[in-house]
Amino acid sequence: MIQQLFFIYFAFAITGLSLLVVTRKNPVHSVLWMLLLFFHIASLYLFLNAEFMAAIQVIVYAGGILVLFLFVVLLMNIREELRIGKYIGAGPTGFTFAAALLVVVFMSLRSFVAAPPGIYSIDLIKKETHTMVLGKLMYTEFLYPFEITSLILLVAIIGAIVLAKRRLKT
Amino acid sequence: MVPLSWYMLLSIIVFAIGVFGFLARRNVIIMFMSIELMLNAVNINLIALSHYLQDMRGQILAFFVIAVAAAEAAIGLAIIIALFRNKATAHVDEIKEMQG
Numbered sequence: 001m002i003q004q005l006f007f008i009y010f011a012f013a014i015t016g017l018s019l020l021v022v023t024r025k026n027p028v029h030s031v032l033w034m035l036l037l038f039f040h041i042a043s044l045y046l047f048l049n050a051e052f053m054a055a056i057q058v059i060v061y062a063g064g065i066l067v068l069f070l071f072v073v074l075l076m077n078i079r080e081e082l083r084i085g086k087y088i089g090a091g092p093t094g095f096t097f098a099a100a101l102l103v104v105v106f107m108s109l110r111s112f113v114a115a116p117p118g119i120y121s122i123d124l125i126k127k128e129t130h131t132m133v134l135g136k137l138m139y140t141e142f143l144y145p146f147e148i149t150s151l152i153l154l155v156a157i158i159g160a161i162v163l164a165k166r167r168l169k170t
Numbered sequence: 171m172v173p174l175s176w177y178m179l180l181s182i183i184v185f186a187i188g189v190f191g192f193l194a195r196r197n198v199i200i201m202f203m204s205i206e207l208m209l210n211a212v213n214i215n216l217i218a219l220s221h222y223l224q225d226m227r228g229q230i231l232a233f234f235v236i237a238v239a240a241a242e243a244a245i246g247l248a249i250i251i252a253l254f255r256n257k258a259t260a261h262v263d264e265i266k267e268m269q270g
Binding site: 019021056094095098117159163164166 | 177
């Protein structure tokens with residue numbers, strides 16, 4: 001019962017905060033609401049016995065990506081942003097499309113059939129600790145995708161520098 | 171015990187809000203934030219399924235999604251900075267050089 005109450009609070013908070021993120025006129029407000037949203041999502045991960053993912057969510061999203069967003073928001077002209085409308089002309093079409101997507105996926109949720117449960121039960125994870133289980137799996141079965149991920153991050157670093165650097169006068 | 175379908179419903183709602191923000195907003199940065207919102211919705215779904223189906227691979231997938239989201243944010247914000255430098259605008263409806 002108390003679990004369900006907590007989940008209902010977090011569900012409403014996450015829904016409301018994401019609505020605030022996409023509807024605020026001032027981008028700085030959007031970024032700050034998003035910070036709160038990421039903390040709520042991290043606490044939802046704690047509910048699901050995923051402590052490592054909650055830590056990663058706070059460190060990478062709230063600590064890394066949002067700071068990046070905030071720096072770029074500082075570059076833009078907030079005064080002009082507050083003056084003109086926040087939606088493009090095709091805004092109602094976007095709303096219709098999103099509502100239709102919501103309805104279609106909601107209808108298809110009814111025919112969801114869960115797969116048979118795997119071997120990683122809660123007792124096993126509690127005995128071995130979550131990070132240990134995740135690390136063992138990641139460095140054995142998923143070693144190759146892990147290395148590819150490191151390559152993707154390298155490409156992102158180089159790409160960001162190349163795209164954002166000032167053109168040299170030749 | 172919270173049923174699995176509640177988590178999936180929450181994930182769908184957040185994803186739809188992200189789709190709406192991406193399609194309807196004028197500001198490029200808010201559009202990028204909507205993409206992050208959609209990726210977060212997928213992560214909620216993956217971790218909830220991983221917990222209820224007792225399979226760790228969903229969380230590994232969510233880990234990779236977070237890594238790719240970080241890379242995507244870096245590249246996307248670099249593109250926005252290049253756009254500021256060339257056009258001095260952050261509005262998608264003012265960027266229309268490619269129409270015929």
